[in-house]
Amino acid sequence: MQVDTPVLETRGLTKSFRGFTAVDSVDLCVQEGHVHALIGPNGAGKTTVFNLLTKFLPPTRGEILYRGEAITTLKPNEIARRGIVRSFQISAVFAHMTALENVRVALQRRLGTSFHFWKSARTLNVLDERALALLDEVGLAAYAHTLTTEMPYGRKRALEVATTLALDPSVMLLDEPTQGMGAEDVDRIVALIKRVSVGRTVLMVEHNLSVVSRLCDRITVLARGAILAEGDYAMVSSDPRVREAYMGREAPEPDALEVRA
Known part of the structure; x- marks a missing residue:
């Protein structure tokens, strides 16, 4: 192209x-x-x-x-x-879920279970490897098991980028x-955008x-x-x-x- x-x-x-x-x-x-x-x-x-x-x-x-x-x-x-995937001015992550859980929810559509909230959380374990990789990509590997509500504001915005990346955007x-x-x-966010913009x-x-x-x-x-x-x-x-x-x-x-x- x-x-x-x-x-x-x-x-x-x-x-x-x-x-x-x-x-x-x-x-x-x-x-x-x-x-x-x-x-x-x-x-x-x-x-x-x-x-x-x-x-x-x-x-x-x-x-x-x-x-x-x-x-x-x-x-x-x-x-x-x-x-074509967007973020919002106000952080749109789930406050009482961990960073890992937030990214797994965003990844659920790959399993075809995006709205199957009655299923056991264990069915999402297959997504952990990709979710952890996305958290590492945005510098949040150390926050994987931290509740979002306990994360600093800047890290919450980085988590939002990770959930956006989970939808595999081209734009x-x-x-x-x-x-x-x-x-x-x-x-930190400038450096993050530089990294994730490669190929997008x-x-x-x-x-x-x-x-x-x-x-x-x-x-x-x-x-x-x-x-x-x-x-x-x-x-x-x-x-x-x-x-x-x-x-x-x-x-x-x-x-x-x-x-x-």
């Missing part, structure tokens, strides 16, 4: 709520193997785009394509089966993966522009639901329209975005 082949694409993607247009004719093109960021001020429509891509919301109009095939009318579970959608983290946890495509919403500058091949900037600018970090960070959207009219320095991120 050619490097420049889009794996995920939208054409005129629009979402309106009772006359308010949250996403306005967005043409997004995510390249195979890229880490692509979707950034913008609060209320720019970033998470709404994620919800449209994964069909948690139906679009008002427009198309969504995966590897050139229209997937606009598919249901969320059908989108996930195609390999990972990460919604603010470093939100609420201190510098040490941010660095990642589309991420992220407010921390230092993270974006370290990770992303391409950046799409949204403002008021529409694409304001697009390019690599150097290009978008020096765009006066982007600086104005983030900082107001009194922000002439090209690095102002990163300083205030």
Whole structure:
């Protein structure tokens, strides 16, 4: 496959709520193997785009394509089966299960028992080897038998990445993966995303522009639901329209975005 082949694409993607247009004719093109960021001020429509891509919301109009095939009318579970899997802003793991148990639940679909919660937990033991490997991949091997509620916040987010990987995604959608983290946890998650993005495509919403500058091949900037600018970090960070959207009219320095991120 050619490097420049889009794996995920939208054409005129629009979402309106009772006359308010949250996403306005967005043409997004995510390249195979890229880490692509979707950034913008609060209320720019970033998470709404994620919800449209994964069909948690139906679009008002427009198309969504995966590897050139229209997937606009598919249901969320059908989108996930195609390999497009997302995380959420708020950690979505089971608090009173261990890290190992969380990953095993995500792996259950391989056994065809995703909803067979009445079966003995022993039937899931065959998944332990893969679950432990995924925990090791995200740096959580030492937390395998720790209840999630007892894990530090940054490690919970890493666990969410592990449960996402358990669904064997070709495209990972990460919604603010470093939100609420201190510098040490941010660095850990950046290193983790670098590792798990090898051989995959990642589309991420992220407010921390230092993270974006370290990770992303391409950046799409949204403002008021529409694409304001697009390019690599150097290009978008020096765009006066982007600086104005983030900082107001009194922000002439090209690095102002990163300083205030």
